[in-house]
Amino acid sequence: MKATDLLLDSDPFDFSDNAKKLFLESIKENALHHYQKHEFTRKLWDKLGFHPNELEVENDLQKIPGTMVHLFKEHEFCSVPREELALVLTSSGTGGQKSQQFLDKKSLENVKRLAYSIHRSLGMASATEYNYLCFTYDPKVANDLGTAFTDELLTNFTGKKEVYYAIQWNGSDFEMNEKGVVEALKRFEKSGTPTRILGFPALLFEMIEKHDLNMNLGPDSWLQTGGGWKGKADKEIPKKEFRQIIHARLGIPEENQRDLFGMVEHGIPYVDCKKGNLHIPNYARVFVRSPHDISIRPRGERGLLHFQCSYNFSYPAPSLLTTDYGRLGTCDCGIGGDTLILEGRAGVKKHKGCALKALDLIR
Ligand SMILES: [Zn+2]
Incomplete structure (x- = not known):
């Protein structure tokens, strides 16, 4: 290699x-x-x-x-050979159309390494500590899901304090803890530590609307979105306008709002620069x-x-x-x-x- x-x-x-x-x-x-x-x-x-x-x-x-x-x-x-695999990444599709990728130890190291280099080059890696709000599954119960894997990976590119996973396992199913999300954001706003929010743009937008969120997470806070507006395409807000809304409602500067496009089968992260x-x-x-x-x-x-x-x-x-x-x-x-x-x-x-x-x- x-x-x-x-x-x-x-x-x-x-x-x-x-x-x-x-x-x-x-x-x-x-x-x-x-x-x-x-x-x-x-x-x-x-x-x-x-x-x-x-x-x-x-x-x-x-x-x-x-x-x-x-x-x-x-x-x-x-x-x-299957026994050499270190991780099987899966996207939670239905109807048999499951996306997956097989990674042996070396390939897993490679994808982590390239994701870090890309984020670092775009000014997104930092030794500063952040509180994280991840609109995804807790990797403790869903580590093989593409989104959970990505979010856990991304939280490692900076120092981190608290990491709050919004989608939790209630014993029989996954469930979005909306109350927990609002409380986490309020806690983070007061903490004096900057925040990074990771997740699907539609989920964050719906939370802002539904709970009438108006806060200032500060100029060092970041929003890293991914996954697009799938399934909510009719409600999709153009990127430029979305960036303005997030700045107005959460105080996150537009240049700190970065979208990521990735496919489980390909694995390369395509990430926004500060211009989007x-x-x-x-x-x-x-x-x-x-x-x-x-x-x-x-x-x-x-x-x-x-x-x-x-x-x-x-x-x-x-x-x-x-x-x-x-x-x-x-x-x-x-x-x-x-x-x-x-x-x-x-x-x-x-x-x-x-x-x-x-x-x-x-x-
Ligand atoms: Zn650019």
Whole structure:
């Protein structure tokens, strides 16, 4: 895993030729591993006439066939013996459409390490102590759920005092402790310690409205959202307006409000800069493809998102074709590289992921 170690040692937002070459070498190493260890991937690539040894220059990355995301939902694809796995991450879907990812020890270390580097580079890691309000499941009872895993990971990027998990196990089911949330926020406001709120934007917004929250958590407080407005799309508030409301009602500065987009099957966090744009790190590539013939769309145009990453040697998804629409953009904040603009999901099939399930818990 030499090339991948070198890549993950490098700055996630270095887009120099040397840095890009590190990604190329890393994904070549990763793709060769899966080609050798995972029969389905090898047969698929053989059939499509692709071999990882063809990866020589940046443009060759487009040649790696994207494995359709639904195949990972329907089959348990794994490139190492099951006993070597350290964690199986699952998104709480229903109807058999469960999203999951397999991580052996090294791949788990890799994903934690890259998530930390990305957050640190975006100014979000800190030695300062924070109180945390997490709109998610307590990881003590739901550590294998994608959202609980992410939140526990994120709380480790700063010093922490109290961590309050809003969705609790009542002995027979998960339940949102609304009273506990309001009390925690009031306690945090008075504590003199800054606050970080992690969670689904719709859940937080509904709590603000329902309990008429008006408080000032202070200029050092943060809001880190993720999971989108799934299931509450009709109530979705445009990001810019949402940031203004959160500032007005909770006193959290707009530049400290950061959204994160991630998929359980892919694992790379795409995180907002202070201007509110999701930046694509050099630990990944994002291609935008036509839904008709999967050809590459012209820059800036809308299409299906095709993600590539190289950190996971146990789960054969280095090249993942999704059913999510989006396009590439740019940002003038100084971080550089492309940004990811999300434009919804293809198809009409109702999808009940973690976010939606959690939204059912608040009435
Ligand atoms: Zn930016």
